Structures are given as C-alpha cells and as structure tokens.
Amino acid sequence: MSTPxxxxxxxxxxxxxxxxxxxxxxxxxxxxDLLLLSGQIPTRxxxxxxxxxxxxxxxxDDAQQAARLCAINAMAVGAxxxxxxxxxxxxxxxxxxxxxHEGFTDQHLVANGSSDxxxxxxxxxxxxxxxxxxxxxxxxxxxxxxxxxxxxxT
Numbered sequence: 001m002s003t004p005x006x007x008x009x010x011x012x013x014x015x016x017x018x019x020x021x022x023x024x025x026x027x028x029x030x031x032x033d034l035l036l037l038s039g040q041i042p043t044r045x046x047x048x049x050x051x052x053x054x055x056x057x058x059x060x061d062d063a064q065q066a067a068r069l070c071a072i073n074a075m076a077v078g079a080x081x082x083x084x085x086x087x088x089x090x091x092x093x094x095x096x097x098x099x100x101h102e103g104f105t106d107q108h109l110v111a112n113g114s115s116d117x118x119x120x121x122x123x124x125x126x127x128x129x130x131x132x133x134x135x136x137x138x139x140x141x142x143x144x145x146x147x148x149x150x151x152x153x154t
Contacts, residue, residue: 004085007121008075015076015085019043022139028081034092035081035150040073041142042066050143055104058143066144067096067113074114074148075121082152090151091118091128097145100134107132114146 008015018027021038029036042050042065050066052058058066071094079085096111098104111132119126138145 027077033152037148039145039147040070041145042069051141053099053101055101063110064113070146071114071117078150088150089153090125092149093129096132099138107134
C-alpha cells in the first residue's frame, strides 16, 4: 500500500510552501489529534488563479480545478502542521464554498475537485464527510474556498 507522499509523487504533485494568511488568523489550529484548517483558496505563488463567480466568469471544469488546487494548498498546511503528509491519518471533513452566479446549482460537482484528489492521495482514509455551499462572493474574488479537518496519527 502506497503512502500519501508516494501517491503525491505518482500524481506529479509537489506540495507548495504554506500560503501566508491574508488577514488575522493562523493557517491551522490543532486540538489533540485534529487539525482544523483555515479556508484555503486557489492560490499559486501568492496569486489567486481562479477568480470570479462560477456559472458566470468561471466554468464548471475550471471551478473543479480550483477546488483541486485548494486541496493541494490544504494538504501543504496539514503536512506542515502534522510533521509531514504521511503523519495525516484521515481526512475527516471538507467544506467547499463556491462563489456562485445566480442559478448555479452544481456546487457538489465543483467540490468533487477537492474530494477526488484527497481520496486519490489518502485512499480510503481520504473519504470524508462534506458540505458544498454556494455563496455570493469569497475573499480576494476567489472562485472556491475549502476548509478541511484532518486527523493526525498518534
């Protein structure tokens, strides 16, 4: 059975440096074996890659890629807080916020961009509870934001 770090390598994914907070918060709070992450948006090198409302400026497939990028950033935060990606035992819950144009109702499909990647990386331990929520706007005009709760190996 492959480890999460091996699966990331197989997928050609290198976790980026942890994105710096853009306001008054920390990227992750730990309580016992739980890592509660602050919301992660689709940034790369400090820039929002997918911005605007889904169903208007952002197409569904791009929104799914945005959710995937959010998950990559979340894994980077979790790996740093846990002492390495292989120290994460389980993905407990994911909440996906989608900046949605009026009438857009496929938030659950957008959320699959993050959920599918987490399952690919963590296997059965990546299966999680989830909510997908449509909102009017997100910070920095991001198209998608996710927050994740990880369980750390004890």
